[in-house]
Amino acid sequence: MPGFELFGDAERRELNDVLDNGVLMRYGFDGMRNGHWKAKELEACLQDELQVKHAQLVSSGTAAVSIALASAGIGAGDEVIIPTFTFVASFEAIMMLGAIPVLVEIDDTLTLDPQAVKKAITPKTKAIMPVHMCGSMANLDALLEICKSHNLVLIEDSSQATGASYKGKPVGSIGDLGCLSLDYVKIITCGEGGAVLTNNENYYRNADHYSDHGHDHVGNDRGAETHPFLGYNFRISELHAAVGLAQLKRLKEFVAIQKKNYDVLREALSHIPEVTFRTVPEGGEESYSFLSFYLPDLGITRKVAAAFKEEGVDACFHYYDNGWHYIREWQHLKDLKTLYPLSKEVKEGMAYLNDKSFPQSDHFIGRNLSCLIKLSWTETEVQERAAKMVNCIKGVLG
Numbered sequence: 001m002p003g004f005e006l007f008g009d010a011e012r013r014e015l016n017d018v019l020d021n022g023v024l025m026r027y028g029f030d031g032m033r034n035g036h037w038k039a040k041e042l043e044a045c046l047q048d049e050l051q052v053k054h055a056q057l058v059s060s061g062t063a064a065v066s067i068a069l070a071s072a073g074i075g076a077g078d079e080v081i082i083p084t085f086t087f088v089a090s091f092e093a094i095m096m097l098g099a100i101p102v103l104v105e106i107d108d109t110l111t112l113d114p115q116a117v118k119k120a121i122t123p124k125t126k127a128i129m130p131v132h133m134c135g136s137m138a139n140l141d142a143l144l145e146i147c148k149s150h151n152l153v154l155i156e157d158s159s160q161a162t163g164a165s166y167k168g169k170p171v172g173s174i175g176d177l178g179c180l181s182l183d184y185v186k187i188i189t190c191g192e193g194g195a196v197l198t199n200n201e202n203y204y205r206n207a208d209h210y211s212d213h214g215h216d217h218v219g220n221d222r223g224a225e226t227h228p229f230l231g232y233n234f235r236i237s238e239l240h241a242a243v244g245l246a247q248l249k250r251l252k253e254f255v256a257i258q259k260k261n262y263d264v265l266r267e268a269l270s271h272i273p274e275v276t277f278r279t280v281p282e283g284g285e286e287s288y289s290f291l292s293f294y295l296p297d298l299g300i301t302r303k304v305a306a307a308f309k310e311e312g313v314d315a316c317f318h319y320y321d322n323g324w325h326y327i328r329e330w331q332h333l334k335d336l337k338t339l340y341p342l343s344k345e346v347k348e349g350m351a352y353l354n355d356k357s358f359p360q361s362d363h364f365i366g367r368n369l370s371c372l373i374k375l376s377w378t379e380t381e382v383q384e385r386a387a388k389m390v391n392c393i394k395g396v397l398g
């Protein structure tokens with residue numbers, strides 16, 4: 001997945017445009033910048049590539065999630081449904097606004113189970129936020145229908161699936177809002193950055209103002225701008241946007257390389273009857289950033305993960321035992337360990353996590369290995385890797 005593997009001349013050229021005149025800020029300084037507007041240009045390219053009316057670049061993917069929620073008016077005491085398998089950013093971004101993350105079970109797609117989502121809806125629910133983990137996506141039609149019948153906002157976190165599509169549309173462009181991360185380990189990177197995607201004029205205007213102190217961005221004198229509402233600073237710099245611009249132009253090339261490598265590994269594993277693959281919803285096309293598969297049980301999966309490590313098959317994740325992406329190891333969340341006092345609503349709203357178990361998620365995450373697909377592998381390296389993986393799995397299965 002990581003675009004940083006192929007950082008090169010195109011990225012350096014875009015960066016040099018910015019260094020030539022030294023305007024590192026995305027707004028203002030019109031006379032000094034020799035016509036270089038890297039953030040604006042990257043937003044236009046994102047809109048084009050991801051088939052969405054508006055893209056608002058921001059400082060990170062985590063910020064993008066908070067801004068998307070704020071833009072839709074979600075805040076204190078509101079409930080947002082998210083999956084048990086996601087990155088910690090999901091609940092961080094929700095809690096930053098004083099809203100309550102409601103974690104629900106995933107299914108064999110490794111994303112939100114629509115049936116579990118339905119059961120979790122309460123009068124306080126405002127949004128459903130599927131997270132398209134590891135290059136594939138949630139069942140968006142099912143979730144859209146639930147949102148429609150309960151009048152909820154659908155926010156897609158497509159940080160890990162840029163380049164994937166669902167029924168012909170890029171993920172991130174399908175819900176009311178989409179969130180993208182451009183951090184250093186994503187398929188396209190700008191070092192640190194993110195974007196909010198939407199077709200909704202109002203949400204876009206909110207995201208644009210909110211991410212820059214509430215500035216209305218009318219006219220070309222920042223000092224004279226008004227502030228229709230309060231905001232924060234989540235701006236991206238021109239340096240970051242410049243790198244992202246070069247990388248976005250290579251997205252299709254990156255996806256094609258990943259698919260080639262993914263196909264080799266998948267073909268090799270498909271001859272082992274005990275191995276099954278993650279379900280991709282009908283009409284979904286992955287970004288091929290990961291190959292995710294299931295083994296028969298938790299014990300076997302732990303042994304295979306250990307064998308992979310021993311044999312040098314790197315970047316294969318058993319999320320069940322990993323602190324970043326699965327509820328099981330999020331003790332700091334369950335204990336609500338914060339530097340500052342939390343609101344009564346959040347404390348009460350999250351008390352459920354203390355004794356809640358997620359047997360269905362454990363069933364899938366316990367048996368799942370997700371292997372990162374790299375861009376820099378040679379054909380021989382992929383072949384050797386496939387052979388090693390097959391040997392390790394067969395060795396454990398006996």
Ligand SMILES: *Cc1c(COP(=O)(O)O)cnc(C)c1O
Nearest residue numbers: 060061062087089159160181183
């Ligand atoms: C990376 C990631 C984010 C957050 O992105 P940052 O840019 O690192 O803040 C959010 N959600 C998911 C699923 C991610 O993988």
